[in-house]
Amino acid sequence: MIPISGMPVLTAAQMRAAEDSAIAAGTSVGALMQRAGHGIADAVLRLAGPHEILILCGPGNNGGDGYVAAARLLAAGRKVRVAAAADPRSDAARVARNGWGGAVEPLATARAAPVVVDALFGTGLSRALDAGAAAALARLVAQATLSIAVDLPSGIATDTGALLGDVPAVDVTLALGAVKPAHLLQPGATRCGAVRVVPIGVETASAAHVLAAPALATPAPDSHKFTRGMVAVMKGRMAGASHLAATAAMHAGAGYVALLGPTIPGAPHALVRRRLDDAALDDARIGAVVVGPGLGRDDEARALLGRALATAHPLVIDGDALHLVTPPQLAARTAPMILTPHAGEFAALFGAPSGSKLDAARAAAQASVAVVVFKGADTVIAAPDGRATLASAGSAWLSTAGTGDVLAGAIAAMLAGGRAPFDAAGAGVWLHAEAARRAGPAFIADDLAAHMAGIFA
Numbered sequence: 001m002i003p004i005s006g007m008p009v010l011t012a013a014q015m016r017a018a019e020d021s022a023i024a025a026g027t028s029v030g031a032l033m034q035r036a037g038h039g040i041a042d043a044v045l046r047l048a049g050p051h052e053i054l055i056l057c058g059p060g061n062n063g064g065d066g067y068v069a070a071a072r073l074l075a076a077g078r079k080v081r082v083a084a085a086a087d088p089r090s091d092a093a094r095v096a097r098n099g100w101g102g103a104v105e106p107l108a109t110a111r112a113a114p115v116v117v118d119a120l121f122g123t124g125l126s127r128a129l130d131a132g133a134a135a136a137l138a139r140l141v142a143q144a145t146l147s148i149a150v151d152l153p154s155g156i157a158t159d160t161g162a163l164l165g166d167v168p169a170v171d172v173t174l175a176l177g178a179v180k181p182a183h184l185l186q187p188g189a190t191r192c193g194a195v196r197v198v199p200i201g202v203e204t205a206s207a208a209h210v211l212a213a214p215a216l217a218t219p220a221p222d223s224h225k226f227t228r229g230m231v232a233v234m235k236g237r238m239a240g241a242s243h244l245a246a247t248a249a250m251h252a253g254a255g256y257v258a259l260l261g262p263t264i265p266g267a268p269h270a271l272v273r274r275r276l277d278d279a280a281l282d283d284a285r286i287g288a289v290v291v292g293p294g295l296g297r298d299d300e301a302r303a304l305l306g307r308a309l310a311t312a313h314p315l316v317i318d319g320d321a322l323h324l325v326t327p328p329q330l331a332a333r334t335a336p337m338i339l340t341p342h343a344g345e346f347a348a349l350f351g352a353p354s355g356s357k358l359d360a361a362r363a364a365a366q367a368s369v370a371v372v373v374f375k376g377a378d379t380v381i382a383a384p385d386g387r388a389t390l391a392s393a394g395s396a397w398l399s400t401a402g403t404g405d406v407l408a409g410a411i412a413a414m415l416a417g418g419r420a421p422f423d424a425a426g427a428g429v430w431l432h433a434e435a436a437r438r439a440g441p442a443f444i445a446d447d448l449a450a451h452m453a454g455i456f457a
């Protein structure tokens with residue numbers, strides 16, 4: 001069982017291709033199924049304690065994995081039963097079924113057990129479970145004290161995370177060989193519980209990965225405020241939002257943060273307030289400009305956005321600016337840009353997303369030639385070259401006003417600090433999520449900025 005941080009993310013087709021390469025290189029499907037089943041059994045042995053285990057086996061290879069695991073658990077001396085609704089349909093699953101010496105109970109009437117393992121359907125699921133199977137799965141998961149899904153909880157679309165019907169949430173999902181988009185994309189992700197990878201000896205390369213912790217170095221002894229990165233925040237109509245972004249940039253390690261526009265002095269005193277004249281924006285030391293938090297959507301806001309776009313500085317475009325900016329304006333720029341839309345802002349700029357959130361973020365990044373941070377409970381970061389990272393679900397308490405402004409500031413600090421745009425976006429998203437985790441419940445956005453500082457310790 002391997003934690004998923006930094007692991008490659010493969011779609012069902014990519015996973016099948018990876019398995020096909022292994023098969024072409026001489027490993028049989030049966031051998032892969034043995035590895036998968038043994039890996040599951042070993043994980044169940046560690047998680048389940050001495051309790052009775054019920055394994056639900058479907059008609060495909062996911063079910064095959066279940067039969068192999070059942071045989072292994074029985075051999076290990078565990079009390080284990082198997083239930084199925086249909087006979088195996090693939091050769092490998094039939095062999096696995098024959099390797100299970102015990103009885104097979106009908107799924108519909110299967111007696112509950114403290115530990116239930118869902119091996120009904122995996123990446124081959126093509127439609128919702130039939131009503132009888134779905135009801136049995138819901139009943140048996142509800143009556144178990146520990147529920148474990150093999151590869152994916154049955155009923156979730158592998159590539160999108162969409163629920164094809166009612167899917168009960170399990171405690172643990174054992175992803176076979178690689179993480180799949182459904183483990184990270186909502187609403188599927190919340191049904192997966194804790195996700196761990198069970199290796200099956202298949203080479204899994206992908207341009208998409210699970211977001212991992214960035215290296216957060218302490219400043220070099222000879223660093224000074226400008227080498228650590230200068231961030232300029234365009235002050236908008238709602239001053240609080242720009243203050244939050246600026247404060248977050250400071251706590252995320254920027255050496256110098258300037259708030260540009262008519263502001264009133266006050267805390268924090270380390271924040272430099274400057275008039276927004278041409279000289280302020282022409283400053284060659286600026287490493288990132290944040291435009292959008294609290295900007296407003298009127299002509300004045302449009303003019304401020306225009307001034308930011310006209311600079312040669314890297315930009316973080318957030319909030320209201322995502323409603324005002326047009327694709328041709330983005331296309332006209334050559335300096336790096338990071339766009340940070342939530343679902344509403346994404347639709348306003350790029351139209352309704354099609355395909356999975358991962359597909360949509362990638363298409364948007366390609367179209368805008370910018371790094372796109374498609375925010376939400378399942379944030380996806382995509383680069384124009386096709387690279388993507390998917391964040392694991394963070395604190396649900398992040399859903400409050402101002403947290404987006406904090407994220408924009410954190411990303412700007414990472415960008416001004418010298419990271420490439422795609423890495424800066426990932427580091428900012430990670431820092432933001434970690435700050436929320438540390439802040440605990442019911443924090444406010446201001447607390448979040450302050451909690452970022454502690455992460456560097």
Ligand SMILES: NC(=O)C1=CN([C@@H]2O[C@H](COP(=O)(O)OP(=O)(O)OC[C@H]3O[C@@H](n4cnc5c(N)ncnc54)[C@H](O)[C@@H]3O)[C@@H](O)[C@H]2O)[C@@H](O)CC1
Nearest residue numbers: 019032033060061062121122123124125126127128129151
């Ligand atoms: N392909 C491989 O080489 C390996 C696959 N493995 C396992 O195999 C799984 C994928 O296997 P499969 O492609 O056989 O797919 P599944 O086991 O997910 O199920 C596919 C079978 O169910 C049927 N089916 C699909 N949706 C249904 C529904 N709603 N109601 C009833 N029947 C439905 C399909 O017609 C097919 O017969 C993976 O998730 C993983 O668990 C592992 O054994 C490792 C090796």
Ligand SMILES: [K+]
Nearest residue numbers: 118121150152
């Ligand atoms: K399953």
